[in-house]
Every structure is written in structure tokens, then in C-alpha cells.
Amino acid sequence: MTTTTLAVLVPLLPFLGAAAGLLLGRNAPGFVRPLAVLPTLAATVLAALVAVRQGGGKPITAATQLTPTGSVPIDLALYLDGFAVLVAVLVGVVASCVQIYSTAYLRDDPRYPSYAALVSLFTSAMLLVVYSGDLMVLLVGWEIMGICSYFLVGHYWETPEARAASLKAFLVTKLGDVPFLFGLFALAVDTGTFRITGILNNLAAIDHPTLVALLLLAGVAGKSAQFPLHTWLPDAMAGPTPVSALIHAATMVAAGVYFVARLLPVFTASAAALVVLAVMAAITMVGSGLAALAQDDIKRVLAYSTIGQLGYMSGALAVGDRGAAVFHLLSHGAFKALLFLAAGVIIHAAGTNSLAAMSRMSGLAKRIPDAYWTMTIALLALVAIPPFAGFFSKEAVLVAAEHTALGESAAAPAAAGWAVLVSGLLTALLTAAYATRLWLLTFRGRGAEAPDHGRQPLAMTAVLWVLAVPSLAFGLTAGFIDDWFYGRPLQPTLTTAVLGTGVALVGGLVTYATWRHTTALAARVPMGAVAAHPEAEPAVSEAEAITSHEPAYGDIAAAPDPADPGRLLLGPLHRPAAAGFHLDAVYHALFVRPVTAGAELVRFLDREVVDTYVRGAGTGTNWLGWLVRRAQTGNVQTYLSALLAGSVVLAIAVVLVAAGV
Numbered sequence: 001m002t003t004t005t006l007a008v009l010v011p012l013l014p015f016l017g018a019a020a021g022l023l024l025g026r027n028a029p030g031f032v033r034p035l036a037v038l039p040t041l042a043a044t045v046l047a048a049l050v051a052v053r054q055g056g057g058k059p060i061t062a063a064t065q066l067t068p069t070g071s072v073p074i075d076l077a078l079y080l081d082g083f084a085v086l087v088a089v090l091v092g093v094v095a096s097c098v099q100i101y102s103t104a105y106l107r108d109d110p111r112y113p114s115y116a117a118l119v120s121l122f123t124s125a126m127l128l129v130v131y132s133g134d135l136m137v138l139l140v141g142w143e144i145m146g147i148c149s150y151f152l153v154g155h156y157w158e159t160p161e162a163r164a165a166s167l168k169a170f171l172v173t174k175l176g177d178v179p180f181l182f183g184l185f186a187l188a189v190d191t192g193t194f195r196i197t198g199i200l201n202n203l204a205a206i207d208h209p210t211l212v213a214l215l216l217l218a219g220v221a222g223k224s225a226q227f228p229l230h231t232w233l234p235d236a237m238a239g240p241t242p243v244s245a246l247i248h249a250a251t252m253v254a255a256g257v258y259f260v261a262r263l264l265p266v267f268t269a270s271a272a273a274l275v276v277l278a279v280m281a282a283i284t285m286v287g288s289g290l291a292a293l294a295q296d297d298i299k300r301v302l303a304y305s306t307i308g309q310l311g312y313m314s315g316a317l318a319v320g321d322r323g324a325a326v327f328h329l330l331s332h333g334a335f336k337a338l339l340f341l342a343a344g345v346i347i348h349a350a351g352t353n354s355l356a357a358m359s360r361m362s363g364l365a366k367r368i369p370d371a372y373w374t375m376t377i378a379l380l381a382l383v384a385i386p387p388f389a390g391f392f393s394k395e396a397v398l399v400a401a402e403h404t405a406l407g408e409s410a411a412a413p414a415a416a417g418w419a420v421l422v423s424g425l426l427t428a429l430l431t432a433a434y435a436t437r438l439w440l441l442t443f444r445g446r447g448a449e450a451p452d453h454g455r456q457p458l459a460m461t462a463v464l465w466v467l468a469v470p471s472l473a474f475g476l477t478a479g480f481i482d483d484w485f486y487g488r489p490l491q492p493t494l495t496t497a498v499l500g501t502g503v504a505l506v507g508g509l510v511t512y513a514t515w516r517h518t519t520a521l522a523a524r525v526p527m528g529a530v531a532a533h534p535e536a537e538p539a540v541s542e543a544e545a546i547t548s549h550e551p552a553y554g555d556i557a558a559a560p561d562p563a564d565p566g567r568l569l570l571g572p573l574h575r576p577a578a579a580g581f582h583l584d585a586v587y588h589a590l591f592v593r594p595v596t597a598g599a600e601l602v603r604f605l606d607r608e609v610v611d612t613y614v615r616g617a618g619t620g621t622n623w624l625g626w627l628v629r630r631a632q633t634g635n636v637q638t639y640l641s642a643l644l645a646g647s648v649v650l651a652i653a654v655v656l657v658a659a660g661v
Helices: 003-024 029-054 082-105 112-131 135-153 160-191 196-200 209-223 232-238 241-249 253-262 264-268 271-292 298-318 322-350 369-383 389-405 414-443 458-477 494-523 538-553 565-578 580-631 636-658
Strands: 060-067 074-080
Touching (some): 003 029, 003 060, 003 074, 003 082, 003 112, 029 082, 029 112, 074 082, 074 135, 074 196, 082 112, 082 241, 082 253, 082 322, 082 458, 082 538, 112 135, 112 253, 135 232, 135 241, 135 253, 160 209, 160 232, 160 538, 209 264, 209 271, 232 241, 232 298, 241 253, 253 264, 253 298, 264 271, 271 298, 271 414, 271 565, 271 580, 298 322, 298 389, 322 369, 322 389, 369 389, 369 458, 369 494, 389 458, 389 494, 414 494, 414 565, 494 565
Antiparallel strands (some): 060 074
């Protein structure tokens, strides 16, 4: 079987699994779990085989024209380079782990068949984006992911949080997709093709590279949750934890970064666009780090962490190094999936998603040793402590920024390099601070014993150890996978390694010292009840925790916890950081309120003006009918009298006209 045939099967198998799962979900529920897991596992094996065959060598391309369009043709095209084949393996591994995890996490959920089918469709759409060599076909996968995220984030549709989060995710990403679509059309018109190879070979034909790049960046900001379109991602935590792991680690948010990496020469053609991307990445990194340090919901901490790590990837692209960006995308996908799936185990065991409540529990680490050890590994990778995966990939980003800032690389302006380097180091400090805070509040709490929910299902704990392997060891392959990154060296340098690790250690140690100072206050009465029941399945525990969190801690997810080291570290910044710096309130004032007022105006005009004319026409007809009905008496003498009277009136009128009166 040829490599291109195998590549075609990779996105096709999860799609067929999704279709079969939807068809058989009601009539043959016993087939739902095998149809969710086996096609995804098979696609992962095939993706790994494609990666081995591609071997980081010359890109493999194949195409067939879908249909003549009369202008720019649309091709069903494959483009398999080193980035594509490695990202496809990541998508397959994470999706397989999510599907296996979900069989236990949602074991009694009546909507599991549709959930599993949507996850498979989500996976298929991302694989289509990864392998596609035509921008229109890529757009199909891009939009399928958007609608899948709407349904999956809103899985707990009974709760208002899930309904609002799914709608917000859909609308915000669509807001970015509109200029993105215009950017794709502009590229196609200028270069005469939607094929990625054709565009890259004809960059000189692009008339307005800055405008095109900025239009495309709007879509990327929405999909990859970059400032200012990042606000949907923390709210999307209202969905099931496995969905959060899939969205954050291997699909959706990775699509925007991957798209820019694939078309990076289009962006490097405009220095202004690179500076905009660098500023966007810098604001995203620092702002998300501050917000993560103030969150009480464990999943919202991880959500803001994802936004910050995506900022690192965008920063690498802003300095013209797609190798560093994709390398960090791969390592981040492994440890972030592990963080979310471990968080699902923690929420089930603790019966709450509140860090403030967990800090009042003791013995949680002993209750869930698998989640404790694997989350510790993942947090060390997130903080970028050597030799964990995050150290090597984050250092690759900082090295690229350093080379640009010092003028050693001409791929981007020096200003972009300095923005990414300074913000990257500051974010490393903040990352260590919020990761240390999360670990201490979760696993070093003091107070009553954590509830005993028994041993976690094997399907949930086994995948944690599977993902722990690349979280620990993937970075060690940096010296052996250069071929997949077009020969770009990925090893860290001494300067950035010392700076990055140094600020991370400072952030962790300062947070630990602050926690020791505030620990004495943890003996106070818990601020929120634990919502879950020991016998409840994990998904029910999470749904109850989400529902009870807002009433207990407020709508900005900021528990007034004096024992929280983040409150002391942030000082007056704590409250605005907990509320995401009130960006949602700004957007509500600038966009939601005017749109709502406009809708009310249209409603008033429709009801009071348009409907008035419609009602008037009906009323006039009724009156005319009433008059005619009154004239129809059935008396012949009345009819003859009216006829004679009319004749007399007509005769008089004729005489007057003839007389010239």
C-alpha cells in the first residue's frame, strides 16, 4: 500500500467510525465503544507508519481535481512534510487516549454514542486540516471542528454554563473566520490557486501581503485563542474534561498555529504582520499567565495555561521559526492532554473543581496516586524543568527569539524578537508560579480527609501513564528529529537555558514560600461544599462541580481565599486577573449591547411600523366588507331606489360638465 493511500485512510477511518457510531448508537449500543476506539487507534497506527515512511525527507504530494470551478480550481490534495506527519501522530495519540478515557468517564451517559461520534468526527476534521494540501479542503476541516466544538462543549446542555460556553465558542471563532475566509480568497485570486505548494511558489504575485497576512491572523487568533479572541477558551471548560483535553492538546487550538507554520512564507513577506503577531503573542503570554495565577477552577487554570503556551508557539512563528513552533506544539500536546485528563480524575476524587476546596482536604495524593504522579510529571514539563519535554521545546522558542533580537536571524524584525524574548521569560516565571500553586493547593491541602471514591477505572489511569512517557522523554529526541523540521537544530543554548530555567525556579520557589506563609489560614471553614457523591460516575461529579462552583465562589471564579498564595502574589491585580481583565465586559459593552439594542430597534419597527401597515390593510378590507354587507339587504325596492338615485346623480354630473360649470 502506497504512502498516499495510507494517508488518505488516516482521516477517513475516524470519519467512518463516527458515521457508524451515529447509525448504530440506538439500535446496537454494544458496538458504540469499539467504533469509537478502534478506528481512532487504527488511524494512529497508520499515521505513525506514514511518518516513518516520510522520514523527514522531501514532501510527498498528491492531488486530484474535485470539480471545475471556472476560475480557481479546488483540488483534493495531500501535502505530507515533516510537520504534517508528526502532528498527525500527535492528533491520533491524544484522540485515542481521549476515546479510551471517555469509555469510563462517561460510562453511563445516555448521550455517549453521539459524544463518541462527535469526538471521532472532530479527530477526522483535524487530520484533514493536517494532511490537506488545498486551502479550501483545509477550510472544510477547519469549520467541521468549529461545529463539533459547539456540540461537545455544550454536552452538559442542561446547565446554563455549558449552553453559554458552547455558543460563545462558536460565535467568537466564527468572528475570526470571516476575515480568515477573505484572506484565503485574496491569496487564491493573487496566486491563481488554492494549493499550498502553488501559493508558496508564487509569493511574488501577492499584491498586498500585509493585508492578506492580517486577515489570516484574525482567523488564527480565533481558532488558537490568541488575544483578543481568546475569551472563549476558559469558558469552554464547562464541557466534559476529555473534550477539554482534545481541544487544548491536539485539535482546534493547534489548528491556527499549524496553519501559520504551513504558510509561514506568506507572513514573513510582511514585516508589519510579524510585528503584529509578536505583540499579539506577547500580550497573550503575559496576560494569560497572570489570569491563570488567579483562577480557582482547576480547569480554568489549565485553560489559561494553554492560551499562554499557544502564545509561545505564535511567538516562534513571529520570529520566523516554524520548527520551534511545531516542536513546542508537539510537546505541549502531550503534557497538556495529560494535565486535563489527570484533572478529570482529581475532580472526580475530590468532588469539586475548586482549588480553594481542595486546599482544605488532606490525603488527596494518596487517594489517586496515578493522577498525582503523572500530573507532577506534566507540571514539570509545563514549567520547562530539564529534562522534561517542555524544557527543550520552550527553549527552542527562546533561542529563536534571541537570534532574531540580536540580529543573528533576518527572518523577522529585531523588535519582534525582543517582544517574544522578554515576554517569554516573564511568562516562564508566571508559568512556574501558577503551576506550583496548582500543585500545592491540590495535593498538599490540610483539613478533613479527601472523600474515598475507590480506585479509579483502569481506562482512565492507564492513558495517564501513556501520555506521561512523551511528557518526560519527547524532548530528549531533539537531537534526532532534525530531518522532520527541515534540518533546523532544536537543541537549547546555554544562555536561554540558564535564563529560562532560572526564572522558572524563582517563580516556583517564591510561590512555595508564599504558600508556606498563607498555610496557617487554610484551617478556616471551607468556603464551598463538595458537590459530588462517592458513587457518582466521573462525568456526573464534574457536572455537579461546575454547577455548584459559581454560586459558591462568584461568577468570576475568584474564591475569596486568604490561604491562596496567588492572591498575595498578585495583590491588587488579583481581582481583575481572576475576571480575565474584564475583557468580556468590554466586549459586552462594545458589541453585545449595541447588537442587542439594534435587534430591539428592528423588533420595534417590525412590530409597530411594518405590522401596523399589515394590520391596517386587513382592517380596511374588513371595513369595506362591512359596508358592502350592510348594502346587501335583500330588498329589491332598496336596490332599485339606489340604482335610480345613482342614475340621477350621473345625469346631473353630465349636464354640469356639458354646461362647462
